[in-house]
Amino acid sequence: MSSFTSLLFSCAAIAAFLILLRRWRYRRLRLPPGSLGLPFIGETLQLISAYKSDNPEPFMDRRLNRYGLVFTTHVFGEPTVFSAEPEMNRFVLANEGKLFECSYPGSISNLLGKHSLLLMKGNLHKKMHSLTMSFANSWIIKDHLLVDVDRLIRLNLDSWSDRVLLMEEAKKITFELTVKQLMSFDPDEWTENLRKEYVLVIEGFFTLPFPLFSPTYRRAIKARTKVAEALTLVVRERRKGSESDGNRKKDMLGALLASGEQFSDEEIVDFMLALLVAGYETTSTIMTLAVKFLTETPLALAQLKEEHDQIRSKSKTGAPLEWSDYKSMIFTQCVVNETLRMANIIGGIFRRATTDININGYTIPKGWKVFASFRAVHLNPNHFKDARSFNPWRWQNNSEATIPVNVYTPFGGGPRLCPGYELARVVLSVFLHRFITIFSWVPAEEDRLVFFPTTRTQKRYPIIVKRREESSPCI
Secondary structure (H helix, E strand, O other), X not given: OHHHHHHHHHHHHHXXXXXXXXXXXXXXXXXXXXXXXXXXXXXXXXXXXXXXXXXXXHHHHHHHHHHOOEEEEEEOOEEEEEEOOHHHHHHHHHOEOOOEEEOOOHHHHHHHOOOOOOOOOHHHHHHHHHHHHHOOOHHHHHHHHHHHHHXXXXXXXXXXXXXXXXXXXXXXXXXXXXXXXXXXXXXXXXXXXHHHHHHHHHHOOXXXXXXXXXXXXXXXXXXXXXHHXXXXXXXXXXXXXXXXXXXXXXXXXXXXXXXXXXXXXXXXXXXXXXXXXXXXXXXXXXXXXXXXXXXXXHHHHHHHHHHHHHHHHOOOOOOOOOHHHHHOOHHHHHHXXXXXXXXXXXXXXXXXXXXXXXXXXXXXXXXXXXXXXXXXXXXXOOOOOOOOOOXXXXXXXXXXXXXXXXXXOOOOOHHHOOOOHHHHHHHHHHHHHHHHHHEEEEEXXXXXXXXXXXXXXXXXXXXXXXXXXXXXOXX
């Protein structure tokens, strides 16, 4: 017993010494103001509970009001500096691969896989990022993706009647579009089963990465295994097909198999799994919030409806959208810009300091994480008048040209700029065109959609829809 007590005492003494040493070093370095919270846990529980509530803003708002635009906290097991300062965010983005490296919470990293684009570094990341952008640029969209986007959106809307859970339907649309882009699969039972497993994977992103203590994370790990197994079978079948007939489909999987890089099945599966996340969760959020914001802003909805009715009047009934139709959606782009600003398709990015960094009079210690919050900048009234109000007219007359590039960053920036940024804008524009010209709608009930929908606790934004040919508009 005495030896055990001595060992316990020694461990406690060593831990206390390390804590004191850490505090002494941090005091010397002049950290940004803030609090590290409880030992080990830090302020993770406050962040997660805010994220899963109806309004996650107070986590940032309280600390910004108390400490300023840059503050220290401790989340997901690591000390982290949060930044809502545009110049500091630009500095972080510009020094990717130099002073900072990509780093995300363990829950996200484990579920995405070590070969995901989000976690790649160096030359491999540059090569794969370029490849991904080449499959979602304006030329590719104009050449053949627009046809698939329009067709799949119409296919989904054709099945709508009466009460619709808009967020769920938007997620089905974006998942099917992404599967089509990655693997050339049209919607069927297989894709729907894959999507259901995917939902469980995404639920595990913002949880503590300990299966023993988190049933949500445990379910996410099991679902991730099932998704990986399903994608692996597809990759192996495509390998056999490409070897036997020499034909290559015009999708991302075909490009990976023909790249000459000799990627393993695991590498390709991790890569595609992460792209499915990017296409599924983010775009569906802005689609749902665009409808919510427009419903609450009748003047914007009326102007948007007029624009799309004019486009519709110039084409035959049932005709697919042309690239020229998309380019004529002038006010639509104002709505898209404003929705992206408020919905924040990329709320922020995590990076890790590779050395002690002095900035704005503070020091970020080597090994610490930095979270550059784009969302906090977009919602700051110092940058946008009435920042938390939906106002698409603020973007008229090309007024966005006067906004500093580091203030409006809905798709991130630097070497890790979201490779699907052009496609996301097109998908939202086409969805709005079809939705507005086909349906009139009203909210189904008093059901306030959370400002930033989360996976498990989101309101699904039910609406009552009627086809415009069948009745007068509800709105």
